[in-house]
Amino acid sequence: MIYKHHVPSLDRLIHELKKWPGVGSRSANRLANWLLKMPQAEIQQLIQALKDIKTNIKKCPGCFTFTEEEELCRLCRSSHRKADLICVVEEPFDIARVEASGKFKGRYHVLHGTLSPLHNVKPEDLTIKPLLEKIKQGQIKEVILALDADMEGDITALYIGKLMKDHNIKVSRLAHGIPFGGDINYIDEQTLGRALENRVEVVI
Ligand SMILES: [Zn+2]
Known part of the structure; x- marks a missing residue:
């Protein structure tokens, strides 16, 4: 089942989340909803953690x-x-x-x-x-x-x-x-x- 929200940023986020292992359409929607409600500071910490794994880990x-x-x-x-x-x-x-x-x-x-x-x-x-x-x-x-x-x-x-x-x-x-x-x-x-x-x- 493909859900389309017609909110480009949200649909793009769901598209990215669905690339994760074990994440289907339903889970991606649930995660996106959870991320949308997350405080800005926590979002920044998540972004930083993702950046760090690529720059710091070898x-x-x-x-x-x-x-x-x-x-x-x-x-x-x-x-x-x-x-x-x-x-x-x-x-x-x-x-x-x-x-x-x-x-x-x-x-x-x-x-x-x-x-x-x-x-x-x-x-x-x-x-x-x-x-x-x-x-x-x-x-x-x-x-x-x-x-x-x-x-x-x-x-x-x-x-x-x-x-x-x-x-x-x-x-x-x-x-x-x-x-x-x-x-x-x-x-x-x-x-x-x-x-x-x-x-x-x-x-x-
Ligand atoms: Zn070693």
């Missing part, structure tokens, strides 16, 4: 997560993290989930997606090359793939597993507790913690 040159640090992010800089263990995640937001499980004390590497023949996502679209560069430096002993349990996650795990095979690196994957099709963002911390502890080796 990718960490070490793990490729989002950071506002000048150089490496706090996790890459930390001397309390194991340097020989690396957890590969799909998106920066996945790091907070793995951290919340409290079961991982190594370092991270963010792929920024997964391989997908369906959506034409190729290895060069992800940060696989820098991951391989890290491996070649010889410090890393184990790579844990904390990827979603879906087809793209499987394809990516196999691809990375093959690459690591030549470098004598143990490659494991989150196993128990994640149902097929499971997004790691939707499982609780305890389940994720168990999945980390019970990880299984990727056999090529």
Whole structure:
């Protein structure tokens, strides 16, 4: 259902809101109504927050997560993290989930997606090359793939597993507790913690 208000600024706002994930026509109208009633000061704070994410946030040159640090992010800089263990995640937001499980004390590497023949996502679209560069430096002993349990996650795990095979690196994957099709963002911390502890080796 398309609602038209014939108020150009309002229709334009709704048009923009509908681009957001999970926001349909009805939700966009509800959000627009809520925004219209919002005090000017709060609108300014929202505008500023949106501007800041584009101007202040960049990718960490070490793990490729989002950071506002000048150089490496706090996790890459930390001397309390194991340097020989690396957890590969799909998106920066996945790091907070793995951290919340409290079961991982190594370092991270963010792929920024997964391989997908369906959506034409190729290895060069992800940060696989820098991951391989890290491996070649010889410090890393184990790579844990904390990827979603879906087809793209499987394809990516196999691809990375093959690459690591030549470098004598143990490659494991989150196993128990994640149902097929499971997004790691939707499982609780305890389940994720168990999945980390019970990880299984990727056999090529
Ligand atoms: Zn980092």
